Amino acid sequence: MTRKKLIIGLVLVVCHCVVELEAQLQVGFYRSSCSLAEFIVKQEVRNGFIRDNGVAAGLVRMHFHDCFVRGCDASVLIDTTPSNTAEKDSPANNPSLRGFEVIDNAKARIEALCQGVVSCADILAFAARDSFEITGGLGYDVPAGRRDGRISLATEASSNLPPPTFDVNQLTKTFSNKGLTQEEMVTLSGKNHRLYTQNCSANLGYKNL
Ligand code: HEM
Numbered sequence: 001m002t003r004k005k006l007i008i009g010l011v012l013v014v015c016h017c018v019v020e021l022e023a024q025l026q027v028g029f030y031r032s033s034c035s036l037a038e039f040i041v042k043q044e045v046r047n048g049f050i051r052d053n054g055v056a057a058g059l060v061r062m063h064f065h066d067c068f069v070r071g072c073d074a075s076v077l078i079d080t081t082p083s084n085t086a087e088k089d090s091p092a093n094n095p096s097l098r099g100f101e102v103i104d105n106a107k108a109r110i111e112a113l114c115q116g117v118v119s120c121a122d123i124l125a126f127a128a129r130d131s132f133e134i135t136g137g138l139g140y141d142v143p144a145g146r147r148d149g150r151i152s153l154a155t156e157a158s159s160n161l162p163p164p165t166f167d168v169n170q171l172t173k174t175f176s177n178k179g180l181t182q183e184e185m186v187t188l189s190g191k192n193h194r195l196y197t198q199n200c201s202a203n204l205g206y207k208n209l
Pocket of ligand 1: 054057058059060061064096097098162163164165166171185188189192193
């Protein structure tokens, strides 16, 4: 297996294996109910990338941060209310997570076309794939059919997402809690963080996959 294929495989593992409902997901889930959904997401990722190419990295990380807390259920997108501090506002996500406007724009266009059909969780999963692709990675099919969650707690983001102070044993444990091996953890985090660093250095990043 080539290194690129391994990375894509592992992104898929993070994106799709941390939820028990995975077996029910299907590639082409919206083919008849909202056939333009994936196309619209791709367009909005491209628009966001043109405005600020950093959003691609932001969306990959957003998907990771969503999936590690209650599965890939878009709970990371829920806003804080007077009675609840949401995942979005945990120190793991605020202020560093970015790309929310890309998801909002895609969701608004999709809702205008097919109301109440496409979940935000799937939009985020598609957007992460498209972000990976637009930065030079290979494309891959995203099984869809996720349901959006309604619970979003900042405390759960803090307890499920690894802080940068963790040592290798703590990181390994965090990932094994989600069914991921140490090798998968190293491959995923090493590769994604290298892309991030490259982006910081004069727009040369993302192509060196
Ligand atoms: C191994 C545990 C991990 C730790 C401790 C960690 C921590 C961090 C931190 C501290 C940042 C910088 C955030 C900032 O801008 O202030 C970051 C960025 C990033 N991380 Fe991770 N991360 C981990 C794993 C992962 C994984 C598994 C992925 C992808 C699947 C990922 C994708 C990214 C990306 C794409 C960025 C750049 C985001 C941007 O530029 O907006 N990380 N990470």
